[in-house]
Amino acid sequence: xxxxxxxxxxxxxxxxxxxxxxxxxxxxxxxxxxxxxxxxxxxxxxxxxxxxxxxxxxxxxxxxxxxxxxxxxxxxxxxxxxxxxxxxxxxxxxxxxxxxxxxxxxxxxxxxxxxxxxxxxxxxxxxxxxxxxxxxxxxxxxxxxxxxxxxxxxxxxxxxxxxxxxxxxxxxxxxxxxxxxxxxxxxxxxxxxxxxxxxxxxxxxxxxxxxxxxxxxxxxxxxxxxxxxxxxxxxxxxxxxxxxxxxxxxxxxxxxxxxxxxxxxxxxxxxxxxxxxxxxxxxxxxxxxxxxxxxxxxxxxxxxxxxxxxxxxxxxxxxxxxxxxxxxxxxxxxxxxxxxxxxxxxxxxxxxxxxxxxxxxxxxxxxxxxxxxxxxxxxxxxxxxxxxxxxxxxxxx
Numbered sequence: 001x002x003x004x005x006x007x008x009x010x011x012x013x014x015x016x017x018x019x020x021x022x023x024x025x026x027x028x029x030x031x032x033x034x035x036x037x038x039x040x041x042x043x044x045x046x047x048x049x050x051x052x053x054x055x056x057x058x059x060x061x062x063x064x065x066x067x068x069x070x071x072x073x074x075x076x077x078x079x080x081x082x083x084x085x086x087x088x089x090x091x092x093x094x095x096x097x098x099x100x101x102x103x104x105x106x107x108x109x110x111x112x113x114x115x116x117x118x119x120x121x122x123x124x125x126x127x128x129x130x131x132x133x134x135x136x137x138x139x140x141x142x143x144x145x146x147x148x149x150x151x152x153x154x155x156x157x158x159x160x161x162x163x164x165x166x167x168x169x170x171x172x173x174x175x176x177x178x179x180x181x182x183x184x185x186x187x188x189x190x191x192x193x194x195x196x197x198x199x200x201x202x203x204x205x206x207x208x209x210x211x212x213x214x215x216x217x218x219x220x221x222x223x224x225x226x227x228x229x230x231x232x233x234x235x236x237x238x239x240x241x242x243x244x245x246x247x248x249x250x251x252x253x254x255x256x257x258x259x260x261x262x263x264x265x266x267x268x269x270x271x272x273x274x275x276x277x278x279x280x281x282x283x284x285x286x287x288x289x290x291x292x293x294x295x296x297x298x299x300x301x302x303x304x305x306x307x308x309x310x311x312x313x314x315x316x317x318x319x320x321x322x323x324x325x326x327x328x329x330x331x332x333x334x335x336x337x338x339x340x341x342x343x344x345x346x347x348x349x350x351x352x353x354x355x356x357x358x359x360x361x362x363x364x365x366x367x368x369x370x371x372x373x374x375x376x377x378x379x380x381x382x383x384x385x386x387x388x389x390x391x392x393x394x395x396x397x
Contacts, residue, residue: 003099010044011051011314012083015076015107037100038146039074043169046144046234047077048315049306050167052325053225053236054085054140055313056305057165064089067140068131068159070124070152071095075104075117077142082113084313092138093119094127128155137161144169149206150187153213162219162241168206171232176202178289193289195258195265196340199228199374200297203235204256204336207293210237211249220245222252222295224302227324228374238299255290256337263344264385265337267294281385296332303329327373331380338372338380339388353395355379361391 004019017039058065065088069078072093082088091113095101101121108117120127124145131137132155141160143149149156149168156166170176175183178194178201185191188209192201203226214221220240227234254269257277261284272288279286303325310316345352355371362369362383372378381388 005103008039008041010041010047010076011080013076013079013107013111015039015074015079015110016103017074018103037073037097037103039076042230043144043232045229045318045321046169046232047080048318048321049225049227049234050077050142051080051084051313052306052309052315052321053165053167053302054081054088055309056224056302057140058085058087059305059309060302061139061163063087063139065139066090066092067142068092068128068138069094069142069144070122070127071143071145072104072119073100075100075107075119077144078104078117079107079111079113082117083111088116091117092127092131093117094122094124095119096121096123124152125155128152128159132158137164139164140167141165142167146171148172148175148187150209153210154216157210157214157217157219157221157239160239162239164239165224166210166221166237166239168210168235168237169232170202170206173199173202173231173233176205176233190290190292191288193256193258193287195289195337196263196343196375197265197337197372197378199233200337200372200378201256201289201292203228203233203297203374204292204294205290206233206235207237207297208253208291210235211253211293212291214239215246215250218243218246220249222249222299223293223297224299225306225325225328226297227328229320229324235297236302238302252293252295253291254294255288256292256294257286257288258337259284259286262385263339263347267336269294294336298328298332300329300332303332324373327371330370331373334368334370334380335382338375338378339385340375341377341379341392344385344389344392348389348392350393352377353392357395358388358391361395362388365391 006019177198178192259279262282359369367383369381
């Protein structure tokens with residue numbers, strides 16, 4: 001059955017997508033969900049980040065790359081990678097939808113990459129499992145489902161070379177941000193909380209789930225770049241071989257303890273002797289979130305490589321993405337979690353303060369401080385909550 005199509009340009013690719021015809025009163029997102037093949041222009045920045053991350057990986061590996069996108073939809077991501085990343089030797093795309101396969105095949109031909117990009121009609125886990133043997137693995141595997149990537153962590157790990165990279169997108173923010181705690185425990189094996197820094201915690205829960213899943217196969221993993229934007233989180237995980245390195249990755253696992261009374265928080269590596277204990281500042285009970293990843297969510301060198309790759313690409317004009325990369329790099333070395341200036345100001349009974357004077361005040365007092373990329377009003381610092389509140393009271397309104 002044929003359906004109306006439209007031609008769009010994204011990056012260096014020109015692709016056909018289903019032409020949307022929203023019903024009366026229907027949202028554009030609703031019309032997209034009804035389309036025979038899903039294409040979301042809002043995720044362009046997600047795909048732009050993949051181009052830069054794959055380029056940075058290619059610089060480090062210095063060899064022709066094999067990549068896999070087992071849920072390809074229109075094929076836009078894999079096609080763009082073949083067109084925009086030097087050194088992509090082979091891209092294997094997959095989808096369960098007959099319409100998606102036909103559309104992706106046509107888009108591959110239209111962009112002249114049929115010699116390097118092929119598509120298979122196959123369930124994602126099955127496709128990845130077929131490439132789990134050592135000589136068949138990919139350098140880069142991109143997991144971008146509708147919802148949670150959790151069901152694909154095991155097969156993505158097995159299908160990726162031990163010096164390669166797995167990219168993960170999660171759009172199920174309600175479980176990851178403490179709105180649906182049972183779903184988070186079921187999908188990610190972690191307890192989530194509703195806090196001011198929930199979007200950062202979401203990244204840490206996903207990273208932790210991947211680290212634990214990879215360690216089952218004696219594979220070490222760590223985030224080299226992760227961010228939150230719009231309605232999703234995105235993580236790029238580098239893999240390494242060896243049980244000793246896997247054990248080292250697991251040492252970065254632990255819990256975040258949060259006090260809803262004074263909004264203080266602290267991290268605990270390893271396990272918990274009890275649920276959370278009591279707050280050292282106000283004596284209230286602290287709630288535990290985790291297990292999750294407590295280490296850095298990015299690698300400084302990898303971020304720099306992404307920025308360098310952008311200088312040779314039109315993606316460098318994507319100011320929002322470049323700002324996110326810079327801000328994420330600025331968070332390296334900072335403790336997990338952050339304070340929301342508006343929440344602390346409200347607790348103190350004062351008008352919301354500008355964040356820059358508070359950051360300057362904390363630095364002048366000898367603390368580290370920076371803005372969170374997940375929240376423009378989020379303050380990452382190693383200062384205790386009492387010190388932050390003191391600076392807020394001193395700062396100009």
